[in-house]
Amino acid sequence: DVKVTQSSRYLVKRTGEKVFLECVQDMDHENMFWYRQDPGLGLRLIYFSYDVKMKEKGDIPEGYSVSREKKERFSLILESASTNQTSMYLCASSFDRGIKNIQYFGAGTRLSVL
Amino acid sequence: QKEVEQNSGPLSVPEGAIASLNCTYSDRGSQSFFWYRQYSGKSPELIMSIYSNGDKEDGRFTAQLNKASQYVSLLIRDSQPSDSATYLCAVRNQGGKLIFGQGTELSVKP
Numbered sequence: 001d002v003k004v005t006q007s008s009r010y011l012v013k014r015t016g017e018k019v020f021l022e023c024v025q026d027m028d029h030e031n032m033f034w035y036r037q038d039p040g041l042g043l044r045l046i047y048f049s050y051d052v053k054m055k056e057k058g059d060i061p062e063g064y065s066v067s068r069e070k071k072e073r074f075s076l077i078l079e080s081a082s083t084n085q086t087s088m089y090l091c092a093s094s095f096d097r098g099i100k101n102i103q104y105f106g107a108g109t110r111l112s113v114l
Numbered sequence: 115q116k117e118v119e120q121n122s123g124p125l126s127v128p129e130g131a132i133a134s135l136n137c138t139y140s141d142r143g144s145q146s147f148f149w150y151r152q153y154s155g156k157s158p159e160l161i162m163s164i165y166s167n168g169d170k171e172d173g174r175f176t177a178q179l180n181k182a183s184q185y186v187s188l189l190i191r192d193s194q195p196s197d198s199a200t201y202l203c204a205v206r207n208q209g210g211k212l213i214f215g216q217g218t219e220l221s222v223k224p
Contacts, residue, residue, distance in 0.1 A: 042202075042214055042216040043158075043214040045211075090157055090158070097210055099206060100163070100165060102148065102160055103160075105157040105158050107157050108157045110155075
């Protein structure tokens with residue numbers, strides 16, 4: 001079974017704090033993704049990575065950065081948290097970029113910024 | 115026009131009925147199509163994938179793809195209250211990007 005583990009299920013942070021969300025996958029997947037999910041807006045891609053030390057901007061990268069120092073770990077960083085970053089954050093991974101490759105999701109981190 | 119469109123619902127069906135969930139997409143070059151189920155407060159879970167025109171069956175689930183009409187659907191036979199969830203359609207476009215619809219909320223009434 002594919003396992004994608006997100007370090008926290010719930011987080012409460014204050015405005016201006018630096019926030020780290022961690023994601024680890026155990027299936028040697030090449031690709032990793034960070035999404036946020038908000039009511040009425042669906043899943044939106046923040047950043048993704050196809051290889052170690054490689055990152056690409058998704059649709060809504062502003063206010064976020066990422067780090068992929070090891071193949072199995074992909075971190076999302078909120079440099080200075082703001083209230084509009086309160087959301088459900090979902091990490092996903094997939095094996096490769098073939099048309100049949102499937103994204104598997106972690107359990108999600110519900111972040112509240114006060 | 116959104117790249118992947120679904121009716122948001124809620125779609126309400128009685129227990130034992132067939133639930134029909136629909137999805138349209140705009141990129142004619144799209145090649146792979148997925149249905150995810152998401153329970154409230156949980157993460158999306160893949161339930162079906164389909165890559166060629168026609169039907170694909172897995173247990174009570176059938177995915178249907180019509181590339182000419184740019185339409186993909188999910189049928190759930192003998193619907194159960196445990197099927198109550200939001201169903202996300204996802205389409206991999208010609209550029210390789212996976213695009214999600216906003217999801218259809220399904221409610222199965224006992």
